[in-house]
Amino acid sequence: MAQHVKVLGVLHIIYGSLLVMVGLVVFLILGGIAGLVGATDHSPDSAVAIPILGGIGGLVFVILLAISLPGIVAGIGLVQFRPWARILTLILSALELFSIPIGTALGIYGFWVLLKPETEQLFNQPPPLSMTPRV
Numbered sequence: 001m002a003q004h005v006k007v008l009g010v011l012h013i014i015y016g017s018l019l020v021m022v023g024l025v026v027f028l029i030l031g032g033i034a035g036l037v038g039a040t041d042h043s044p045d046s047a048v049a050i051p052i053l054g055g056i057g058g059l060v061f062v063i064l065l066a067i068s069l070p071g072i073v074a075g076i077g078l079v080q081f082r083p084w085a086r087i088l089t090l091i092l093s094a095l096e097l098f099s100i101p102i103g104t105a106l107g108i109y110g111f112w113v114l115l116k117p118e119t120e121q122l123f124n125q126p127p128p129l130s131m132t133p134r135v
Contacts (some may be wrong), residue, residue, distance in 0.1 A: 002081075002122055009078030011106055012089065016071035023064030027117045030057030048127045086114055 034053035037046050071092055077085025093110030096103035113119060 001113065001116055001119045005078055005119060005122060006091070007082065007109055008113050009075040009085075010069045011109070012075030012078065012092070014075075015102065015106060016068035016075065019064050019068035020070075021060040023068075026064075027057040027061035030054065030060075081122060081125075086119075086123045090114055 008094050030053045034050045034057075037053070038050045070088065074088040074092055078089055089110055093107040093114070096107035096110070098104075099107075
């Protein structure tokens with residue numbers, strides 16, 4: 001099950017990173033459109049449209065960033081077998097069920113991996129000596 005936990009962690013990192021990239025692309029496209037409108041059209045209507053386009057792009061980016069950062073953090077924690085990452089990923093798996101189709105598959109896989117008794121034992125073990133902090 002340790003391999004499944006690592007795979008789940010990597011999948012969460014990839015899924016979160018893809019969401020951040022989608023948000024960045026939306027931000028760049030809408031910002032580019034706002035720049036083109038500002039450079040080519042000098043009517044009063046364009047003065048109203050430019051901040052709206054940029055604001056929508058920025059808002060979409062911030063929302064997708066806020067949605068994807070917990071998944072990236074949980075994925076990093078899963079790869080390192082941190083106990084808090086198991087709980088966070090279970091919560092995220094429940095929320096991902098509504099994101100059809102990729103999020104649903106990731107949520108179901110997350111429940112399948114993290115709710116097994118042998119997986120719970122993996123997270124209850126003390127960290128290996130290489131991971132314990134030295135004083």
